[in-house]
Amino acid sequence: MKRLQDKVAVVTGGGSGIGRAIGLEFAREGAHVVVISNVGQETEDVAQEVRSLGRKGIGIVADVTDAERVKSIADEVNRKFGRTDILVTSAGVMGERSLIFKTSEEGWRRTIEINLNAGFYCIKAFLPKMMEQKSGRVIMISSVSGKLPAGRNADYAASKHGLIGLTKCLAIEMCLLGLPGITANAICPGHTDTPMISAITEHLRPRTGDTAEKFKEERIASTCPQKRLLDPAEIAYMAVYLASDEARGVTGQAMNVDGGLVLF
Numbered sequence: 493m494k495r496l497q498d499k500v501a502v503v504t505g506g507g508s509g510i511g512r513a514i515g516l517e518f519a520r521e522g523a524h525v526v527v528i529s530n531v532g533q534e535t536e537d538v539a540q541e542v543r544s545l546g547r548k549g550i551g552i553v554a555d556v557t558d559a560e561r562v563k564s565i566a567d568e569v570n571r572k573f574g575r576t577d578i579l580v581t582s583a584g585v586m587g588e589r590s591l592i593f594k595t596s597e598e599g600w601r602r603t604i605e606i607n608l609n610a611g612f613y614c615i616k617a618f619l620p621k622m623m624e625q626k627s628g629r630v631i632m633i634s635s636v637s638g639k640l641p642a643g644r645n646a647d648y649a650a651s652k653h654g655l656i657g658l659t660k661c662l663a664i665e666m667c668l669l670g671l672p673g674i675t676a677n678a679i680c681p682g683h684t685d686t687p688m689i690s691a692i693t694e695h696l697r698p699r700t701g702d703t704a705e706k707f708k709e710e711r712i713a714s715t716c717p718q719k720r721l722l723d724p725a726e727i728a729y730m731a732v733y734l735a736s737d738e739a740r741g742v743t744g745q746a747m748n749v750d751g752g753l754v755l756f
């Protein structure tokens with residue numbers, strides 16, 4: 493029996509990078525996967541990959557900052573499958589990467605809206621069914637930036653710190669309501685080789701004159717104690733564990749998968 497046999501999983505940001513890796517690893521572990529992202533082709537491609545692994549794969553193109561739309565997707569998923577077992581919120585953007593006093597109000601609001609508020613919208617939409625079932629797993633993709641300060645990163649870091657706070661509050665609320673079968677945890681990836689890291693590279697590389705490969709290796713990977721970028725699959729293995737029955741006693745945690753970047 494696979495670890496997530498016949499579980500119904502929803503993965504926002506599932507069309508790319510970490511979300512894609514999680515959706516595919518869930519499918520390999522036996523789950524049916526609903527992939528949500530705002531990029532049409534990627535969303536359908538990953539849903540197709542899930543189907544080719546022999547599981548039900550549904551791609552839904554949506555903006556997760558549209559709370560009404562997220563609610564209607566939750567209703568659709570629950571109508572179709574009769575349940576939602578796992579919610580992963582991986583949809584995210586890197587933020588404006590400027591000093592606080594130079595960050596635009598619009599850029600700040602956009603980062604917080606996508607990275608933090610959308611997590612709240614997703615919880616509101618998908619939690620009622622889990623509460624009815626008395627079981628569920630909420631996994632929020634935060635970041636090492638949810639734990640560590642850094643310059644030119646305040647909007648992103650604030651959103652990721654906020655996600656950890658939201659996760660911990662959800663975990664304690666489920667316990668207080670007598671629903672220990674619902675757990676909430678965050679994963680804090682370190683630098684992971686995804687299109688987001690490529691975008692950061694393209695944003696900062698021109699200042700250095702480095703090639704993309706050199707920049708990734710010497711300026712990003714070198715900040716990791718293990719001197720490497722993580723593979724998105726490494727984040728997915730942690731998500732599988734947190735989604736599994738084996739992790740039923742793990743709640744309210746923010747798990748680093750970071751090559752040793754956060755050593756406390």
Ligand SMILES: NC(=O)c1ccc[n+]([C@@H]2O[C@H](COP(=O)([O-])OP(=O)(O)OC[C@H]3O[C@@H](n4cnc5c(N)ncnc54)[C@H](O)[C@@H]3O)[C@@H](O)[C@H]2O)c1
Binds near residue numbers: 582684686
């Ligand atoms: N790559 C890293 O080094 C790293 C490190 C720590 C945390 N993270 C976090 O991991 C998550 C995934 O990042 P990634 O590296 O896989 O990046 P990515 O750019 O490959 O994937 C992000 C996904 O989010 C989707 N998305 C963005 N805005 C959306 C919106 N408004 N509505 C719906 N979908 C939306 C994109 O379409 C894409 O599918 C993000 O939350 C990111 O902050 C990434």
